[in-house]
Amino acid sequence: MVLIFVDHSDSEIKKSSYEVLSYGAALAEKLGTSAEALLLGAVKDDLATLGNYGVSKVHQVSNDALNNLDAQVYARAVADAVTSLNADVIVFSHNQTGKAVAPRVAARLKAGLVAGAVALPDTSNGFVVKKNVFSGKAFANVNITSAIKIISLNPNSFQVKQTGGTASVEQLNITVSEPKVKVTSVNKVKGEVPLTEAEIVVSGGRGLKGPENWKMVEDLAHELHAATACSRPVADAGWRPHHEHVGQTGIQIAPNLYIAIGISGAIQHLAGVNRSKTIVVINKDPEAPFFKAADYGIVGDAFEVVPKLTDEIKKLKG
Amino acid sequence: MKILVCISKTPDTTSKISFKENNTKFEESGVQWIINPYDEWYALVRAIELKEKDASIQLHLISVGGADYDPVIRKALALGGDEAIRINATNNDSYFIAVQIAEVAKQGGYDLILTGKETIDYNSSSVGGMLAELLDVPYISLATKVEVNNSAATVNREIEGGEETDEVSLPVVISCQKGVAEQRIPNMRGIMAARTKPLKVIEPAAVEALTNVVSYELPAPKAGVKLVAADNVQELVRLLHEEAKVI
Ligand SMILES: Cc1cc2nc3c(=O)[nH]c(=O)nc-3n(C[C@H](O)[C@H](O)[C@H](O)COP(=O)(O)OP(=O)(O)OC[C@H]3O[C@@H](n4cnc5c(N)ncnc54)[C@H](O)[C@@H]3O)c2cc1C
Numbered sequence: 264m265v266l267i268f269v270d271h272s273d274s275e276i277k278k279s280s281y282e283v284l285s286y287g288a289a290l291a292e293k294l295g296t297s298a299e300a301l302l303l304g305a306v307k308d309d310l311a312t313l314g315n316y317g318v319s320k321v322h323q324v325s326n327d328a329l330n331n332l333d334a335q336v337y338a339r340a341v342a343d344a345v346t347s348l349n350a351d352v353i354v355f356s357h358n359q360t361g362k363a364v365a366p367r368v369a370a371r372l373k374a375g376l377v378a379g380a381v382a383l384p385d386t387s388n389g390f391v392v393k394k395n396v397f398s399g400k401a402f403a404n405v406n407i408t409s410a411i412k413i414i415s416l417n418p419n420s421f422q423v424k425q426t427g428g429t430a431s432v433e434q435l436n437i438t439v440s441e442p443k444v445k446v447t448s449v450n451k452v453k454g455e456v457p458l459t460e461a462e463i464v465v466s467g468g469r470g471l472k473g474p475e476n477w478k479m480v481e482d483l484a485h486e487l488h489a490a491t492a493c494s495r496p497v498a499d500a501g502w503r504p505h506h507e508h509v510g511q512t513g514i515q516i517a518p519n520l521y522i523a524i525g526i527s528g529a530i531q532h533l534a535g536v537n538r539s540k541t542i543v544v545i546n547k548d549p550e551a552p553f554f555k556a557a558d559y560g561i562v563g564d565a566f567e568v569v570p571k572l573t574d575e576i577k578k579l580k581g
Numbered sequence: 582m583k584i585l586v587c588i589s590k591t592p593d594t595t596s597k598i599s600f601k602e603n604n605t606k607f608e609e610s611g612v613q614w615i616i617n618p619y620d621e622w623y624a625l626v627r628a629i630e631l632k633e634k635d636a637s638i639q640l641h642l643i644s645v646g647g648a649d650y651d652p653v654i655r656k657a658l659a660l661g662g663d664e665a666i667r668i669n670a671t672n673n674d675s676y677f678i679a680v681q682i683a684e685v686a687k688q689g690g691y692d693l694i695l696t697g698k699e700t701i702d703y704n705s706s707s708v709g710g711m712l713a714e715l716l717d718v719p720y721i722s723l724a725t726k727v728e729v730n731n732s733a734a735t736v737n738r739e740i741e742g743g744e745e746t747d748e749v750s751l752p753v754v755i756s757c758q759k760g761v762a763e764q765r766i767p768n769m770r771g772i773m774a775a776r777t778k779p780l781k782v783i784e785p786a787a788v789e790a791l792t793n794v795v796s797y798e799l800p801a802p803k804a805g806v807k808l809v810a811a812d813n814v815q816e817l818v819r820l821l822h823e824e825a826k827v828i
């Protein structure tokens with residue numbers, strides 16, 4: 264059985280969870296087995312609707328100790344669920360929660376983990392999972408040799424598929440240990456699209472000259488329901504918050520559309536964004552290396568092009 | 582207090598990545614090796630800062646790797662730290678690496694173990710969590726701020742769309758990223774001192790890897806850029822809508 268870990272925050276199931284559900288369901292079909300979901304804690308959503316993403320059952324562990332993520336507590340609960348449900352493959356999202364929990368579960372169950380998978384496993388000769396390596400510059404095909412296998416799927420790597428099914432929801436009775444990590448405050452930027460989940464990302468570089476010029480980037484992002492990002496020197500200079508820094512030493516993203524404005528396209532920057540499905544580059548220098556990695560480009564002054572682009576998109580949507 | 586910092590060696594960020602032997606091995610010729618930036622800039626520098634405030638802290642570095650790791654370990658020691666331990670084994674499986682470090686950590690009685698949030702070559706973000714599980718201690722991942730007082734740590738960590746502040750008693754394993762500290766350049770005194778700092782080499786524990794790399798591949802090259810004139814932004818929007826179908 265393929266067991267899919269369903270992640271949630273603020274009582275809502277995360278978008279990345281639908282990706283892992285679809286991935287897990289496709290994997291189960293490939294292996295000729297069933298796909299079931301595991302949810303720790305409580306959400307507002309009706310769990311039966313997860314059947315629409317290909318799972319036949321949803322196992323829920325309701326316990327107040329699971330309201331905050333303590334990786335140790337979560338990992339024990341997941342490992343106990345795997346053992347009691349007899350799962351062979353566990354699928355996580357390679358998001359903040361997956362990065363905290365999946366490695367612990369792997370060590371606890373002595374199960375091989377491929378972290379950052381980008382495709383379904385090739386099972387023709389072993390259990391070989393393709394993953395992102397060298398920060399987006401290459402892929403590795405990694406064979407898992409243990410009996411229990413764990414995959415964490417890179418966000419935005421698998422198409423969500425709705426099947427129209429419904430799932431049965433069952434309470435799973437396992438002992439939940441006392442958390443040792445106490446969460447004293449939570450600080451979320453409200454109303455913003457989280458960068459790793461965004462389908463469209465609008466990103467600015469040093470070519471924008473200063474933080475006061477980001478209004479046009481934000482306007483464009485707003486029109487496109489996009490997240491905003493930036494190059495490293497921009498975050499280093501404090502023009503933008505650190506969590507917007509993408510690249511080899513920042514966040515690696517793979518949105519459907521990445522719009523780079525006034526960014527030269529240094530190798531370290533490209534590493535973090537080159538898995539984007541479509542890349543648009545706006546740069547006044549025709550020699551900027553970014554054009555070599557782009558699908559569409561405009562050679563021009565960002566201060567003229569970007570407001571026009573925002574207007575044209577308004578027209579399209581309006 | 583005893584602090585252990587995990588140090589990994591990775592290709593320099595400007596390295597051109599290529600493979601050999603039928604795409605089964607990383608082509609190392611011409612590659613410059615550096616300390617994994619997350620290990621160096623954040624985990625190691627933060628540990629050094631803590632030691633600067635409290636000289637009684639013992640700071641040890643640990644790596645799993647062959648003799649080719651030694652120059653990188655010396656570079657790390659030039660920044661700071663009392664001694665380094667190298668477990669003499671080469672393997673890319675995170676579980677194998679975590680078990681090796683856990684064996685040493687169990688003997689060492691460390692209060693705080695810091696890692697980088699991931700290596701820039703394998704990007705797995707896994708060793709810290711596995712290590713914490715093997716040691717049965719809490720794990721705080723993707724930290725952006727680490728404060729330690731006596732027997733507890735206060736840590737900010739990245740969550741989706743923001744941050745949270747956690748309190749946890751020691752011992753704990755923490756993976757570090759931007760915000761935890763600022764990159765430092767080693768000085769001459771540090772480089773000289775590093776030469777005589779102890780670098781213990783120990784043999785690995787017997788453990789089986791749970792994964793192995795079968796092959797590597799490079800991303801398919803882009804077909805080439807389609808340029809649109811700066812006074813024809815409308816055309817770009819049309820292409821994105823009708824051809825790429827992304828808006
Ligand atoms: C170890 C290491 C790690 C690194 N990691 C990262 C990383 O993770 N992410 C990252 O981004 N960088 C990283 N870098 C830095 C990287 O090498 C580049 O220096 C950086 O990406 C450049 O940022 P930029 O493109 O914003 O600025 P620049 O290189 O200065 O480019 C600015 C661009 O704006 C264009 N421009 C100027 N004015 C206008 C205008 N009016 N209209 C349109 N275009 C204009 C210019 O033509 C130029 O191409 C790293 C470097 C090192 C050494």
